[in-house]
Amino acid sequence: MRHASARSARASALAEDYVEIIADLLNTEGEARATDIARRLGVTHATAIKTIGRLKRDGLANGKPYRGVFLTEAGHALARRVRARHQTVVDVLQALGVPPEVAELDAEGIEHHVSGPTLAAFERFLAGSSATGAARIPAAMPPAEE
Amino acid sequence: MRHASARSARASALAEDYVEIIADLLNTEGEARATDIARRLGVTHATAIKTIGRLKRDGLANGKPYRGVFLTEAGHALARRVRARHQTVVDVLQALGVPPEVAELDAEGIEHHVSGPTLAAFERFLAGSSATGAARIPAAMPPAEE
DNA sequence: TGGATAGTGTAGCTTTGGCTACAAATTGAC
DNA sequence: GTCAATTTGTAGCCAAAGCTACACTATCCA
Numbered sequence: 001m002r003h004a005s006a007r008s009a010r011a012s013a014l015a016e017d018y019v020e021i022i023a024d025l026l027n028t029e030g031e032a033r034a035t036d037i038a039r040r041l042g043v044t045h046a047t048a049i050k051t052i053g054r055l056k057r058d059g060l061a062n063g064k065p066y067r068g069v070f071l072t073e074a075g076h077a078l079a080r081r082v083r084a085r086h087q088t089v090v091d092v093l094q095a096l097g098v099p100p101e102v103a104e105l106d107a108e109g110i111e112h113h114v115s116g117p118t119l120a121a122f123e124r125f126l127a128g129s130s131a132t133g134a135a136r137i138p139a140a141m142p143p144a145e146e
Numbered sequence: 147m148r149h150a151s152a153r154s155a156r157a158s159a160l161a162e163d164y165v166e167i168i169a170d171l172l173n174t175e176g177e178a179r180a181t182d183i184a185r186r187l188g189v190t191h192a193t194a195i196k197t198i199g200r201l202k203r204d205g206l207a208n209g210k211p212y213r214g215v216f217l218t219e220a221g222h223a224l225a226r227r228v229r230a231r232h233q234t235v236v237d238v239l240q241a242l243g244v245p246p247e248v249a250e251l252d253a254e255g256i257e258h259h260v261s262g263p264t265l266a267a268f269e270r271f272l273a274g275s276s277a278t279g280a281a282r283i284p285a286a287m288p289p290a291e292e
Numbered sequence: 293t294g295g296a297t298a299g300t301g302t303a304g305c306t307t308t309g310g311c312t313a314c315a316a317a318t319t320g321a322c
Numbered sequence: 323g324t325c326a327a328t329t330t331g332t333a334g335c336c337a338a339a340g341c342t343a344c345a346c347t348a349t350c351c352a
Contacts, residue, residue, distance in 0.1 A: 003163050004188035006255035007339095010156055014309080017149050035329060042150035047310055049331065054308085066317060066330060096238070097267040106264045109152035113255025121243040153309095160339080181299060193340055195301060200338080212300060212347060 006113060013112035016082045017041065018048075018055055022069055023079035032069045085119055086111050092122045095129055152259060159258035162228045163187065164197060165206055168215055169225035178215045231265055232257050238268045241275055 021040050025032035038048035052069055055061040060075040071079060089111045093103035114122070167186050171178040184194035198215055201207040206221040217225060235257045239249035260268070 002251060002254050003186070005251060006159075006163075007188075009255050010159070011308090013152075013156065017152075033329075034331090040149070042153075043309085044311065045330070046312080046332085051309070092242070093264065093267075096271045098264045102261060102263045105148060105151060106259055106261050108148050109155050109259025110256050113252055113259070115248060115252050117248045118239065118244045118252045121239075125242045157338090179299075180301090189339085190341065191300070192302085192342080197339075 009113050014051065015055060015058070015060065016078065016112060017108075018051060019060055019071065019075050019079045020082045020086070022061065022071055023076065023083070026071070034069065037069070082111070085114060088119060088122050088126065089114060091126055095126065155259050160197065161201060161204070161206065162224065162258060163254075164194075164201055165217065165221050165225045166228045166232070168207065168217055169222065169229065172217070180215065183215070228257070231260060234265060234268050234272065235260060237272055241272065 018037065018041075021037055022032040025036055025040075029036070034049050034052065035045050037052070038045040041048065052061060055069075055075070056063075059072055060078060061069050062072055063069045086107055089107040090103050093107060093110075094100060098106070164183065164187075167183055168178040171182055171186075175182070180195050180198065181191050183198070184191040187194065198207060201215075201221070202209075205218055206224060207215050208218055209215045232253055235253040236249050239253060239256075240246060244252070
């Protein structure tokens with residue numbers, strides 16, 4: 001049954017991607033239009049609109065027809081969590097020696113499968129590296145217990 | 147378009163999971179039965195059989211009705227690649243301080259999104275750690291250039 | 293040699309996430 | 323204010339991946 005959780009993560013990955021993009025568009029452009037969301041994802045606007053409909057149904061987004069998409073409080077909370085996790089994953093990959101552009105690309109897929117404990121370990125790892133000013137974790141770092 | 151590659155990775159993830167499990171069953175049990183594959187994945191046997199049909203269609207598996215599933219040469223090659231990558235991801239997660247059981251679980255999802263360059267970086271990272279015999283990478287490790 | 297049990301396969305349904313094609317609304321330029 | 327262009331929405335199609343229910347084979351044991 002090991003794969004079952006990976007499968008459910010796959011299911012929520014799309015919603016997380018949409019929410020992440022919508023939040024980003026709202027921040028940078030002031031509005032999130034269906035066409036822009038679609039372009040960012042590399043799908044047609046019809047696909048985007050249908051998926052946005054599911055986000056609305058699930059209480060993550062709202063907005064009136066022809067008036068752009070907005071996030072509910074739940075949507076914003078999810079976006080914040082997703083964004084922070086994304087950055088952590090990118091930072092870890094880069095600390096491990098992955099080139100920045102590749103790290104950014106791979107993080108897009110990896111982030112949806114990083115569980116809470118793993119995220120915590122990543123953060124400890126990064127805190128350890130930055131504490132010494134080095135890009136790598138110091139040898140003296142204690143094993144993180146949970 | 148950053149998300150497009152993550153999406154296509156999601157598409158091949160299931161095939162990779164099946165091939166990985168089939169190879170493991172062939173190794174440990176000598177045969178891969180549909181019911182066992184289904185149980186490992188946490189799906190019903192009907193779902194497993196349908197997916198195995200797709201693997202056969204795509205040239206990864208073969209076998210006669212009621213006679214178990216086998217891998218083609220392509221299937222075996224894929225299984226080998228997937229298994230090696232899986233182990234690397236698990237090792238990296240543990241080196242970063244993720245508990246073994248969690249590392250095993252998260253790797254199941256993460257591995258499908260680890261690109262070639264990232265995998266190479268992971269291997270360099272591990273080579274650096276093991277050279278000192280420590281579970282962690284030494285602070286003195288030089289940045290891996292690419 | 294039969295049955296019972298276990299395993300395999302088929303049929304038909306659902307949801308998701310894609311697509312194209314078309315229709316409707318909005319916006320901007322005259 | 324009207325018309326063209328853009329954007330948004332709808333309809334209908336497809337394949338994948340899941341399910342339940344039922345039918346068919348194999349296998350094993352009495």
